Amino acid sequence: MPKMKDFFGAIGKKKNYDSQFWESALVNNRTFNAWYNRLKEIAITCFTWENLPETIDKRFLEMCLFERGMCLFFKDVDMNPSKGGEYLALNTTIGGQLNVYNIPVERRAYATNGYNKNMTEKDSVLIWNNYIHCNSVDDILMFAWRLTNIDRTIDVNVNAQKTPVLIKTTENQRLTVQNVYMKYEGNQPVIIGDKNLDENGIMVLKTDAPYVSDKLTDLKVQIWNEALTYLGIPNVAFNKKERMIKDEVQRTQGGVVASRFSRLKAREEACEQINTMFGLDVSVRYNDELDRSFEDVSRETFEESEEGGDFYE
Numbered sequence: 001m002p003k004m005k006d007f008f009g010a011i012g013k014k015k016n017y018d019s020q021f022w023e024s025a026l027v028n029n030r031t032f033n034a035w036y037n038r039l040k041e042i043a044i045t046c047f048t049w050e051n052l053p054e055t056i057d058k059r060f061l062e063m064c065l066f067e068r069g070m071c072l073f074f075k076d077v078d079m080n081p082s083k084g085g086e087y088l089a090l091n092t093t094i095g096g097q098l099n100v101y102n103i104p105v106e107r108r109a110y111a112t113n114g115y116n117k118n119m120t121e122k123d124s125v126l127i128w129n130n131y132i133h134c135n136s137v138d139d140i141l142m143f144a145w146r147l148t149n150i151d152r153t154i155d156v157n158v159n160a161q162k163t164p165v166l167i168k169t170t171e172n173q174r175l176t177v178q179n180v181y182m183k184y185e186g187n188q189p190v191i192i193g194d195k196n197l198d199e200n201g202i203m204v205l206k207t208d209a210p211y212v213s214d215k216l217t218d219l220k221v222q223i224w225n226e227a228l229t230y231l232g233i234p235n236v237a238f239n240k241k242e243r244m245i246k247d248e249v250q251r252t253q254g255g256v257v258a259s260r261f262s263r264l265k266a267r268e269e270a271c272e273q274i275n276t277m278f279g280l281d282v283s284v285r286y287n288d289e290l291d292r293s294f295e296d297v298s299r300e301t302f303e304e305s306e307e308g309g310d311f312y313e
Contacts, residue, residue: 031151036144040066043136043231046260047267048288051281053087061089065127069135070094072109073274074124076117087278089127090115125277127270130262143227150220157216160209232260232286260286 044062052058056073064071072092077085088109096106099121107124109117129135169177228235234256267284274282 027155028148028152032144032148035147035151036140039140039144039227039231040137042228042233043140046231046233046287047264048285050283050285052089053280055086056089061127064089064091065129066136066140068092069129069133071127072107072119072124073127073270074109074117074119075278092126094126123277125270125273128266130266132262136263139230140227143223143230146223147220147227150216150223154213154216154220157209157211157213161211229255230259232256232263 044059044066047062049056049058049061052061061071068091070092071089073087073089075085075087079086079088090109090111093108093110094104094106095108096104099105103121103126105121107119107121107126109115109119109124167177167181225235234253264284264286271282271284274280
């Protein structure tokens with residue numbers, strides 16, 4: 001595997017670009033991907049499906065809802081005909097005539113391996129991600145971008161504390177000064193200058209960048225909690241320095257519960273239609289492990305607080 005410096009060096013030779021720009025872009029992308037993947041993992045594990053046929057991939061079902069906003073549940077009688085067919089939940093395209101409630105009558109199920117199946121409202125059920133029939137990926141992308149922006153700003157601010165200097169020199173000494181700065185950036189305890197180094201031709205100006213990373217970290221926690229609230233994940237959306245009674249903390253979870261309704265109700269209605277059409281007993285519920293985990297953490301925190309656990313600190 002090629003080293004990062006070799007990669008950037010190759011780019012510099014071919015396109016004469018600044019390697020620092022590409023390195024920064026790489027870190028930006030990796031930071032964004034880290035936040036996006038973390039939120040995506042949470043989003044697709046929020047719901048627990050029960051009594052689904054064995055041929056249904058629960059993870060893929062939730063991925064379809066997350067990315068596309070809909071998924072088609074149906075039975076393909078041509079697959080495994082000895083057992084009467086197989087149930088599938090796949091990506092779908094919708095079009096054609098709408099019914100009186102603006103739900104597409106015609107649907108086409110498809111898969112990346114080339115599978116295609118034309119279905120209708122009489123032999124398939126559309127599972128929607130929420131009541132407004134949209135995906136979750138757009139909102140998660142927005143939260144991931146905001147978190148990335150804050151994280152990278154923190155990196156810049158922290159780095160400014162390490163090297164809050166502006167170096168002014170002549171063009172003749174530009175390369176020499178760059179080499180000296182690289183040693184300084186590399187935390188070398190002693191920097192040895194060349195005998196030809198003209199210290200009189202170098203001016204160092206302090207930028208005095210203010211340290212704001214602590215405030216940015218608080219903002220990042222706030223945005224993270226907003227993302228969790230959007231996903232219906234319990235969280236304590238206030239600074240730990242504040243003092244709140246237990247009932248007040250519990251009341252802050254109202255937005256969390258409300259955020260669950262649209263996605264949960266859309267899935268529950270799909271379960272009712274599936275059970276009616278195919279005679280199954282499929283059900284879905286919000287992952288109660290999330291609630292139990294939050295309650296356990298809250299209980300431990302309150303028990304450790306003052307005055308018999310009345311306050312959260």
